[in-house]
Structures are given as structure tokens and as C-alpha cells.
Amino acid sequence: MQPNYLPGQMDDLIARFLSGDITPEDQQELENWVDASPENRAYFIQLRDAWMATAATGPYNADAAWEEMRQISAPVAVKRWKQVLKMAASFTLPFVLGGGVVFSWLTLKKGEGGQGLVTVTSPKGATTKIELSDGTEVWLNAGSKLEYASSFNTSAREVKLEGEAFFKVRTDSRKPFTVKASDLKILALGTSFNVKAYPEDRGVVTTLVDGAVRIDGSSTANPFKMMLKPHQHVVYKKAASALQAGKSHIDPASAPAPVESKDVSNTDVYTAWKDGNWIVTGQTLEELAVTMERRFNVNVDFKEEELKNYRFNGTFRQETLEQVLNILKLTAPLDYRIEEGTVTISVDKVLKEKYANALRNGK
Amino acid sequence: MNTLEASLHISQHKQQLPAFEGLFKAHYAALCTFAFDFVNRHELAEEIVQDTFLKVWERYEDLEIQVSVKAYLYRSVQNNCLNYIKQDRIRSRYGHELLQQLESRITLMNMPAAPTPAERLENAELEHMAEKAIRKLPPQCQDVFRLSRFEQLSYPEISRQLGISVNTVKTQMTRALQRLRDELLPLLK
Numbered sequence: 001m002q003p004n005y006l007p008g009q010m011d012d013l014i015a016r017f018l019s020g021d022i023t024p025e026d027q028q029e030l031e032n033w034v035d036a037s038p039e040n041r042a043y044f045i046q047l048r049d050a051w052m053a054t055a056a057t058g059p060y061n062a063d064a065a066w067e068e069m070r071q072i073s074a075p076v077a078v079k080r081w082k083q084v085l086k087m088a089a090s091f092t093l094p095f096v097l098g099g100g101v102v103f104s105w106l107t108l109k110k111g112e113g114g115q116g117l118v119t120v121t122s123p124k125g126a127t128t129k130i131e132l133s134d135g136t137e138v139w140l141n142a143g144s145k146l147e148y149a150s151s152f153n154t155s156a157r158e159v160k161l162e163g164e165a166f167f168k169v170r171t172d173s174r175k176p177f178t179v180k181a182s183d184l185k186i187l188a189l190g191t192s193f194n195v196k197a198y199p200e201d202r203g204v205v206t207t208l209v210d211g212a213v214r215i216d217g218s219s220t221a222n223p224f225k226m227m228l229k230p231h232q233h234v235v236y237k238k239a240a241s242a243l244q245a246g247k248s249h250i251d252p253a254s255a256p257a258p259v260e261s262k263d264v265s266n267t268d269v270y271t272a273w274k275d276g277n278w279i280v281t282g283q284t285l286e287e288l289a290v291t292m293e294r295r296f297n298v299n300v301d302f303k304e305e306e307l308k309n310y311r312f313n314g315t316f317r318q319e320t321l322e323q324v325l326n327i328l329k330l331t332a333p334l335d336y337r338i339e340e341g342t343v344t345i346s347v348d349k350v351l352k353e354k355y356a357n358a359l360r361n362g363k
Numbered sequence: 364m365n366t367l368e369a370s371l372h373i374s375q376h377k378q379q380l381p382a383f384e385g386l387f388k389a390h391y392a393a394l395c396t397f398a399f400d401f402v403n404r405h406e407l408a409e410e411i412v413q414d415t416f417l418k419v420w421e422r423y424e425d426l427e428i429q430v431s432v433k434a435y436l437y438r439s440v441q442n443n444c445l446n447y448i449k450q451d452r453i454r455s456r457y458g459h460e461l462l463q464q465l466e467s468r469i470t471l472m473n474m475p476a477a478p479t480p481a482e483r484l485e486n487a488e489l490e491h492m493a494e495k496a497i498r499k500l501p502p503q504c505q506d507v508f509r510l511s512r513f514e515q516l517s518y519p520e521i522s523r524q525l526g527i528s529v530n531t532v533k534t535q536m537t538r539a540l541q542r543l544r545d546e547l548l549p550l551l552k
Contacts, residue, residue: 008537011540011541012536014537015533015539015540016518016536017468017471018400019512019515019518019536020403021511021518024460024461024463024464027467027468028467030471031471034471034474041474044474045476046548046551047540047541047544048474048476049547049551050540050544050546050547050548051512051540052400052472053489053543054494054496054497054543055399056396056512056513058392058395058396058405060392060395060396060409061392062387062391062392065391065409065413066384066387066388066391068413069387069413129452129455129456275455275456275457276456276457276458276461317461320517322519326519
């Protein structure tokens with residue numbers, strides 16, 4: 001062994017590496033150590049091979065996987081299905097970040113004009129990436145749904161979004177790409193942009209990374225149209241009247257402007273989710289809880305109201321729910337309990353008192 | 364993966380499909396377990412194994428396997444791990460740092476030993492001895508090892524589950540690994 005490592009220190013890194021519980025930095029250190037001498041290398045290989053010799057079967061289902069593969073690759077004779085299968089074949093295999101199963105599926109419903117309708121759903125706790133038949137890539141965030149006609153890309157390119165998605169649109173000037181989200185239409189040529197339109201958000205947030213998009217709000221209570229420039233971030237809030245179906249419109253002139261626009265220097269904050277990252281910039285715990293519920297498929301309850309206003313900054317990558325909560329716990333006087341899919345967050349009174357004292361004494 | 368092309372092939376040598384299905388179902392789970400050690404993610408392991416099978420299927424007719432089918436599949440999966448994650452559509456899924464760690468992991472797991480990991484898995488005696496060696500571990504050491512190896516729990520999770528400190532988990536893990544190595548060394552050579 002190298003003299004600059006304590007005995008057992010490398011054994012710990014090797015064990016952590018094999019079990020998958022290692023930081024990138026520690027793994028780098030291990031790699032350097034392995035490369036440093038043939039003895040180190042041989043030692044590592046022995047432990048690695050002992051580990052590999054103990055492999056037991058994991059949570060894999062061969063029958064389900066076989067069906068999944070068949071569904072994607074098998075030709076079907078019935079003509080009506082051909083169209084659908086062609087669509088299915090044009091998808092890349094939907095994938096899931098953070099563990100779990102593949103959840104995307106296709107349904108064929110009789111839509112208007114007897115057309116087929118394709119629905120891709122990314123349930124809570126999973127992110128799905130799909131490629132449409134025109135080459136456009138779509139990242140679908142947890143708890144989101146994308147719908148489009150099976151005739152997509154024949155004469156027009158139109159999709160309907162409920163939830164959040166990042167679009168990387170393949171350029172085709174003859175067929176503009178349209179996203180319908182809530183009561184807005186977002187028109188794009190070749191461009192990358194993020195749309196967040198969860199029903200419970202009661203609005204649409206559009207962030208343009210590059211290219212150009214136009215927002216068409218002509219069917220909203222306060223009709224508007226606007227062109228977006230790269231790095232522009234537009235928040236549209238649905239007018240109160242539009243929330244209650246059937247109620248008459250408020251006089252548009254008296255209603256407040258529904259759109260707020262700002263330039264953002266870093267669009268990563270809004271698109272990081274597609275790479276499995278989660279950037280938090282001064283959000284309240286109440287806002288974080290909504291994301292946590294979608295990302296980890298849990299309910300979040302607050303024991304005390306005051307918790308909702310705690311604010312946080314930071315970046316999460318592949319952390320599990322518990323890791324996220326533990327990190328929050330490190331920075332704020334809170335505690336949590338996870339039971340049957342519900343996270344209950346409470347104030348850690350002892351710690352809060354400590355914080356308050358420290359603050360008082362510091363003054 | 365080019366699924367359209369794959370489906371074309373399926374119609375061409377359709378009569379071979381049952382045999383291929385048998386091969387798939389017989390080895391799928393074990394191959395995923397094998398791939399998991401390389402990539403440390405279940406969903407990625409499954410994708411790689413499925414992708415490997417599609418590739419095998421595409422060349423099924425003119426495939427002439429010199430070694431055993433099992434050894435061939437293991438080697439194909441092992442070789443496919445690094446190639447698979449180098450595709451753009453997979454790269455775009457993980458952040459830069461994570462991808463680097465993944466590549467480095469696969470490289471470390473790929474470092475040649477004689478016999479190769481794929482060949483060793485052919486060795487039924489080794490599997491038997493490995494289970495025996497685990498059973499010989501002291502009780503707490505065995506619990507820690509099993510939770511890590513078979514339940515894929517993290518150190519903090521194991522510490523919570525067993526009500527012991529993370530430091531104890533650490534000590535027991537390195538101890539388990541050392542003992543397993545000592546027991547299995549004659550077979551690993």
C-alpha cells in the first residue's frame with residue numbers, strides 16, 4: 001500500500017466503491033491508488049472479484065422485459081395498429097431516473113375525426129425522455145402528461161402538455177411546433193425551451209434557452225401575444241374567472257395583466273430537472289414540498305405552519321428522499337418522519353432554541 | 364437501439380423467435396445482476412441487457428458462437444456497458460460528473476483478471492463457495508454485508524436498519540470483504 005494512506009483507509013474506499021455508496025471524489029482517489037502500482041491493482045481486483053462472486057439475483061422480471069421488448073419491436077399484422085406501432089417504434093425506450101420501472105405507455109383512443117391519440121405519462125417519482133417521430137426530443141418531468149394525435153408530423157406538429165416538459169425541437173420551418181399548455185399556445189421553430197404547467201400551479205411558466213418562441217394567449221381571459229428572446233422567463237397566471245368553468249368573464253380592462261416577464265442569466269435553474277438535478281434558489285419549504293411530492297411520489301405534511309416559510313438554496317443531484325431531507329435538516333431546525341408514503345416535517349424545538357440563542361448572542 | 368430494423372429482422376427469421384425467447388428468459392435476470400455491478404443502477408442494467416439481446420437478435424442467423432452461449436452473453440453484456448453509456452441519448456440523461464463516475468466505475472470493474480468475471484460466473488462451484496463463505500461470516504458482519512450486497516442499502520440506511528453506527532457498518536463491510544476474499548482466493552485465481 002501507499003505510505004500516505006492509513007491502513008484500512010483503502011479497504012473502506014474499495015468497499016464503498018463496490019457497494020455503490022461512494023462520492024465521485026473518493027472514487028477518483030481510489031482510481032489513482034489502483035493505477036499507482038501493480039500491487040495496488042492486484043489487491044483491488046482480488047476484493048472486486050470476491051464481491052462479484054457473491055452476486056445474487058436482483059429485482060428483474062424476464063417475462064415483463066420480454067413483453068416490453070416485443071411491444072416495441074414486434075410487427076403486428078392488423079393494419080389499424082400499424083400506425084400506432086410505427087409511433088411506438090419511433091420512441092426511444094422511455095427511461096426513468098432515480099430507480100423504478102418504465103412507466104410510459106401508449107393508448108389508442110378514438111379522438112375527434114376518428115384519429116388515434118398518443119399519451120405518454122411520466123408518473124410521480126419518474127422522469128421520462130421521449131423522441132417524437134420528427135426527431136424532437138422531449139423530457140417529461142415527474143407527474144406530467146404529453147398528448148398528441150397519431151397524425152403528428154404529417155401536416156402539423158402539435159402536442160398538449162399537462163405538467164412540465166423540456167423541448168428540444170427539430171427545425172422544420174414548414175411545420176411549426178406547437179405546445180398547448182393550459183389555455184396558452186406556445187409556438188416554436190427550431191429551439192429549446194422549458195414549459196411548466198401543472199394544473200395545480202394555475203398558470204404556465206415558459207423559459208426559453210435558445211432560438212425563438214411565440215406565446216399565443218388569444219384564448220385567455222386577457223388576450224395577449226408575445227415573442228420570447230433567449231433567456232427570457234415568462235410567468236403567466238390564469239385569471240381567477242378562468243378557474244371557475246361556466247362563470248362569466250371579468251371585464252378584461254379591470255383585470256391585472258396576467259403575464260410577468262424577466263430575463264434570467266442562468267436557465268439551468270429551470271431545466272436542471274431533466275438531467276436529474278434539482279436547483280433550489282431561495283424557494284420556501286412549501287414550494288420544495290410540492291417538488292418533493294412529484295419527484296419522490298410521497299405526500300408531505302407540515303406539523304407547524306411556520307415551516308412553510310423556511311427558505312433554502314442548493315443543488316440536489318441523485319439524492320434519495322432521505323438524503324434530501326437530511327440535508328435540509330442540516331441547515332434548518334427541522335425534523336422529519338416517513339411513514340407509508342407520507343413525510344411529516346416538524347420543527348426541531350431544541351435546535352430552534354439553540355439557533356435563536358446563537359442569533360441573540362451574536363448581536 | 365434501432366427498433367424498426369429489429370422488427371424487420373423479426374419478420375425475417377420469425378421461426379427462430381421461440382428459441383431466442385427461451386434464451387432471453389433463461390439468462391435475462393442473471394445478466395442484469397451481472398450488469399448491475401458495472402453500472403450500479405437497476406434501470407440502466409436492464410437497458411444494457413435488453414440492448415445487448417437486440418444486437419444478438421440482429422445477428423442471430425449468422426452468429427457462430429465458439430464458446431458457450433452463456434459465456435458469450437456475459438461477455439457481450441460486459442463489452443456493451445461502456446459503449447451503451449457513450450451514446451448521446453444516454454449521455455444527455457446524466458450530468459457530466461455522474462457520467463464520469465459511471466465511466467470510471469465500468470473501467471475499474473472491467474480491469475482484466477484471469478479468469479475474466481464472465482468466465483468465473485460459469486463456475487458453479489464458485490457460486491456455491493461464495494454462499495458458504497457468506498454464511499461463515501460473524502452474524503453482524505453477515506447482516507451488514509447482505510443488506511449492502513443484496514438489498515443495495517446505503518451505509519446510513521444499514522446503520523438505521525440494524526441500529527448500529529455508520530462507523531460500525533464501515534468496519535463490518537471491510538471485514539466482510541477481506542474474509543470473503545480469503546475464503547474465495549483459491550477459486551479466483
